[in-house]
Amino acid sequence: MTNYFSSNFKLGILGGGQLGKMLLYNTRKFDIYTCVLDASKDAPSKIACDEFHLGNLMDYDTVFNFGKKVDILTIEIENVNVDALEDLEKAGVKVYPSSKTLRIIQNKAKQKLFYVDKGLPTAPFSRFAYLSEIEDAITNGGLDFPFVWKAAQFGYDGNGVKVVRQLSDLEGLPKGECIAENLVPFKNELAVIVARNPSGETKTYPVVEMEFHPEANQVEYVICPARISDEVSKKAQDVALKTSNAFNHVGLLAVEMFQTKDDQILINEVAPRPHNSGHQTIEASFTSQFEQHIRAILNLPLGKTNSKVGGVMVNLVGAEGFTGDVIYENIENIMKMDGVTPHIYGKKQTRPFRKMGHVTIVNEDLNEARKIAEDVKKIIKVISK
Amino acid sequence: MTNYFSSNFKLGILGGGQLGKMLLYNTRKFDIYTCVLDASKDAPSKIACDEFHLGNLMDYDTVFNFGKKVDILTIEIENVNVDALEDLEKAGVKVYPSSKTLRIIQNKAKQKLFYVDKGLPTAPFSRFAYLSEIEDAITNGGLDFPFVWKAAQFGYDGNGVKVVRQLSDLEGLPKGECIAENLVPFKNELAVIVARNPSGETKTYPVVEMEFHPEANQVEYVICPARISDEVSKKAQDVALKTSNAFNHVGLLAVEMFQTKDDQILINEVAPRPHNSGHQTIEASFTSQFEQHIRAILNLPLGKTNSKVGGVMVNLVGAEGFTGDVIYENIENIMKMDGVTPHIYGKKQTRPFRKMGHVTIVNEDLNEARKIAEDVKKIIKVISK
Numbered sequence: 219m220t221n222y223f224s225s226n227f228k229l230g231i232l233g234g235g236q237l238g239k240m241l242l243y244n245t246r247k248f249d250i251y252t253c254v255l256d257a258s259k260d261a262p263s264k265i266a267c268d269e270f271h272l273g274n275l276m277d278y279d280t281v282f283n284f285g286k287k288v289d290i291l292t293i294e295i296e297n298v299n300v301d302a303l304e305d306l307e308k309a310g311v312k313v314y315p316s317s318k319t320l321r322i323i324q325n326k327a328k329q330k331l332f333y334v335d336k337g338l339p340t341a342p343f344s345r346f347a348y349l350s351e352i353e354d355a356i357t358n359g360g361l362d363f364p365f366v367w368k369a370a371q372f373g374y375d376g377n378g379v380k381v382v383r384q385l386s387d388l389e390g391l392p393k394g395e396c397i398a399e400n401l402v403p404f405k406n407e408l409a410v411i412v413a414r415n416p417s418g419e420t421k422t423y424p425v426v427e428m429e430f431h432p433e434a435n436q437v438e439y440v441i442c443p444a445r446i447s448d449e450v451s452k453k454a455q456d457v458a459l460k461t462s463n464a465f466n467h468v469g470l471l472a473v474e475m476f477q478t479k480d481d482q483i484l485i486n487e488v489a490p491r492p493h494n495s496g497h498q499t500i501e502a503s504f505t506s507q508f509e510q511h512i513r514a515i516l517n518l519p520l521g522k523t524n525s526k527v528g529g530v531m532v533n534l535v536g537a538e539g540f541t542g543d544v545i546y547e548n549i550e551n552i553m554k555m556d557g558v559t560p561h562i563y564g565k566k567q568t569r570p571f572r573k574m575g576h577v578t579i580v581n582e583d584l585n586e587a588r589k590i591a592e593d594v595k596k597i598i599k600v601i602s603k
Numbered sequence: 604m605t606n607y608f609s610s611n612f613k614l615g616i617l618g619g620g621q622l623g624k625m626l627l628y629n630t631r632k633f634d635i636y637t638c639v640l641d642a643s644k645d646a647p648s649k650i651a652c653d654e655f656h657l658g659n660l661m662d663y664d665t666v667f668n669f670g671k672k673v674d675i676l677t678i679e680i681e682n683v684n685v686d687a688l689e690d691l692e693k694a695g696v697k698v699y700p701s702s703k704t705l706r707i708i709q710n711k712a713k714q715k716l717f718y719v720d721k722g723l724p725t726a727p728f729s730r731f732a733y734l735s736e737i738e739d740a741i742t743n744g745g746l747d748f749p750f751v752w753k754a755a756q757f758g759y760d761g762n763g764v765k766v767v768r769q770l771s772d773l774e775g776l777p778k779g780e781c782i783a784e785n786l787v788p789f790k791n792e793l794a795v796i797v798a799r800n801p802s803g804e805t806k807t808y809p810v811v812e813m814e815f816h817p818e819a820n821q822v823e824y825v826i827c828p829a830r831i832s833d834e835v836s837k838k839a840q841d842v843a844l845k846t847s848n849a850f851n852h853v854g855l856l857a858v859e860m861f862q863t864k865d866d867q868i869l870i871n872e873v874a875p876r877p878h879n880s881g882h883q884t885i886e887a888s889f890t891s892q893f894e895q896h897i898r899a900i901l902n903l904p905l906g907k908t909n910s911k912v913g914g915v916m917v918n919l920v921g922a923e924g925f926t927g928d929v930i931y932e933n934i935e936n937i938m939k940m941d942g943v944t945p946h947i948y949g950k951k952q953t954r955p956f957r958k959m960g961h962v963t964i965v966n967e968d969l970n971e972a973r974k975i976a977e978d979v980k981k982i983i984k985v986i987s988k
Contacts, residue, residue: 223931223947243628246651249949266631266651504942504965519939526911526965546608554904557889562608564634580889580911 220289222516224249229516230288232275233295234261236563236573237492240500241294242266244509250516255284262564263294278302285311292469292515294491296324297372314468314515315490322465323490327370327397333485336464339457340485341476343399345370349391352398356385361398370395402484404476408444409495410458411472413510413520421510421520422459423503425451426495428474436571439591440495440531441584442502446477453483461488470511472496494533494576501559501580502529527557528584530591534560534575534600536568542602544568546575552594557581560598567602574600605674607901609634614901615673617660618680619646621948621958622877625885626679627651629894635901640669647949648679663687670696677854677900679876681709682757699853699900700875707850708875712755712782718870721849724842725870726861728784730755734776737783741770746783755780787869789861793829794880795843796857798895798905806895806905807844808888810836811880813859821956824976825880825916826969827887831862838868846873855896857881879918879961886944886965887914912942913969915976919945919960919985921953927987929953931960937979942966945983952987959985 220227229245231238234256242263245252253269254261264270269287273280275295281302285291290312291303304317315323322328333340344361346352355361369378369392381401382388407430411423427444428437444451458473465471472493474486496507505513505521513520534546543566552558557580565574577594581587605612614630616623619641627648630637638654639646649655654672658665660680666687670676675697676688689702700708707713718725729746731737740746754763754777766786767773792815796808812829813822829836843858850856857878859871881892890898890906898905919931928951937943942965950959962979966972 219935221930223934223945224929224949224951239631242651243631246624246628246949247944247946249947265653266627268650505944509944513938518935521938521944522941544609545606549608550604550903553898553906556907559632559890559894559906560608561632562634564609564631566609 220516222248222250222518225251227251228253228288230255230285230291231263231267232281232284232291232293232298234258234263234270235294236262236561236575237294238263239266239563240497240508240561241492241511244506244512247509248512250512253284253288255280260566275299282306285313290314290515292491292511293320296320296489296491300324312515315465316468319465319467319490323488325370325395326368326487327395329487330397330399332464333461336460338461338464338485339483341400341402343397345395345397347395349388349393349396352396353385353388355398364401366399366401367391368397368399370397402476403479405479405481406444406446406477407486408446408454408475408477408483409440409472409493410454410475411470411493411496411499411507412458412462412467413470413514413523414462414467415514415520416468416517419520420459420462421523422455423496423499423507423523424525425454426498428495436535437494437533438595439588440498441588442498442529443525443584445584447481450477450481450483453481457483457485461485465490469514470496470507497561497576498529498531498578498580501578502527527580527582528587530579530584530587532577532579532591532595533573534562534577534598536570536572536574536600538570540600540602541569542567544574545601545603547599547601548597552577552598555579555590555593557587558590558594568600605901607633607635607903610636612636613638613673615640615670615676616648616652617666617669617676617678617683619643619648619652619655620679621647621946621960622679623648624651624948625882625891625893625946626877626896629891629897632894633897635897638669638673640665645951660684667691670698675699675900677876677896678705681705681874681876685709697900700850701853704850704852704875708873710755710780711753711872712780714872715782715784717849718846721845723846723849723870724868726785726787728782730780730782732780734773734778734781737773737781738770740783749786751784751786752776753782753784755782787861788864790864790866791829791831791862792871793831793839793860793862793868794825794857794878795839795860796855796878796881796884796892797843797847797852798855798899798908799847799852800899800905801853801902804905805844805847806908807840808881808884808892808908809910810839811883813880821920822879822918823980824973825883826973827883827914828910828969830969835862835866835868838866842868842870846870850875854899855881855892882946882961883914883916883963883965886963887912912965912967913972915964915969915972917962917964917976917980918958919947919962919983921955921957921959921985923955925985925987926954927952929959930986930988932984932986933982937962937983940964940975940978942972943975943979953985
């Protein structure tokens, strides 16, 4: 058994944003020597790691040389140089998620084809090498409006996704590889996080419900457990577990799904790392997703994923019209509210819709938590001087 | 309202041990710029703070110059230079706990006299300027065996306390100021942590029960909530709250108490900072003691102190017979147990009885948590290579 705690063992994390920062709560808790690589000298993960390295996550040499310093390497962001990860694996570094998994997930077209290949439910789609091929398909009658255009690579948080209802909606979109997916009418957007370790042990978190902001296409409330039937809940967890196993995944896999009008579950997309929908686990679950990811990649036994209490999370995003040194207006007011705690990621500059933090509301009564969360959203404002 | 979050505000912590380390989880969560002073270059709090300063906490100039850099200063250990704190207060730095409170608490005789003065219940005692005066009192018939000898200053974790049953038990004890306290037969050792902010808002945690190790005089199990009647529980919380108010305290006050055979509550001693008995709050409470201390000293609203689940904590202390680079033997075995998570403080060297970490066991059923905690203690061993 490798000694990870207070030892010579080294963990590496590619990416130094808030997900990495919250992973570091647990490497500190377990006294695991951790190195972080990020392009920004103001990265939220900069302090609280043992070594911070400045560098470009998409650069082969940077990632390879960083990875060579550690025994196990993980990510908190998908946009990393995967060729370097593949060569690190050959050089004996354990990389989780694997380069193979990451290549599939990084490309939305490959991802969708993988689901189809493994018999996992997902909305029907077509893949196109170029945007122009979509236009041809529409002209030929092979593709009907409306559909959802998705860039094959580098979409994040609502960018790289667009509902297309008429030809002019295609104007200005990137011209490269993409998919056109059926616009499926859905009841709910759900997410399930699955943890899996190299021994194949798995644990599945309760289903969360994601209420989305209509314009910004960002999550507004994350509610756990989702207010759905046990039957649909079980279906969603089964799909998520099958997906994690299909990838032979190690670490966390966050599976975002649609619950259709007739209660079918369709996979939207996955993230092979801790996920926004799992932040509420810090206060609401027996095992936070961040501790769980560390347990999984170190092949330690997985922790219990039951909830202690109901949890609702709201994101703190920069208010429109404000750019500059951040001020969290009225934060002290929300802190007097029952079961409320804010998480401030440490980004010094705010701008509209930038993810600056989140607030979790826990309560034995989930409906109470949801009500309080509405008040939180009304009161706290992320503005600038 | 001062802007504490992601701002120019600076917090200072005197002491860089595990209590400070766990405070830093929350300064990181809130992005509060934090400076730490400690004498050891391997201090557990060294990383995860914004500035780490090496220096002697008992040295006037060191403490004064450190305190001048920050807006609010707090402690995680009582052994600090109080004259420097008093002068910092005069210079406009907010110091919590106050130098006045710390002077009283640092000296056990002063502490006991304070309780008597404020009408707070505590075991009868006599104060002696020198150990030789105790011998005189015994000879004169003014003091009977058995009694508890306590050094007035610098006792910690069982040292500086001794049950005296015969004259020879006094041999080898420090010769200075001390108290002789009645040896009160008790049913339980209890602790209550009270939070109080400068606005006078208070919140009291549930009573915890401390089961002690007979020889080492260190806590073996901390159980929350204590398995006592509601009536005794209320008494204990009332005494703790009165004590915090009597000090006009700011921050956390951990009040250790005896429950006598006839269910009276007597104060044993207090700690004006986060406390070992409160570690289980991280997983078991709506608000961890560490977040609570930060809220209190920043005059933010206090968080809810209810428990989410039952919690039992066991300390991880160095096993007898082992000194050197630490190994946490069988730690992976305890991590597969229900609701169990270890905290490893980051001290690289173990020695017998050194506090190296703790393990918290949470469960909806407190008796189940207590059973699992026994298994944890049997299985995990803190040894060396």
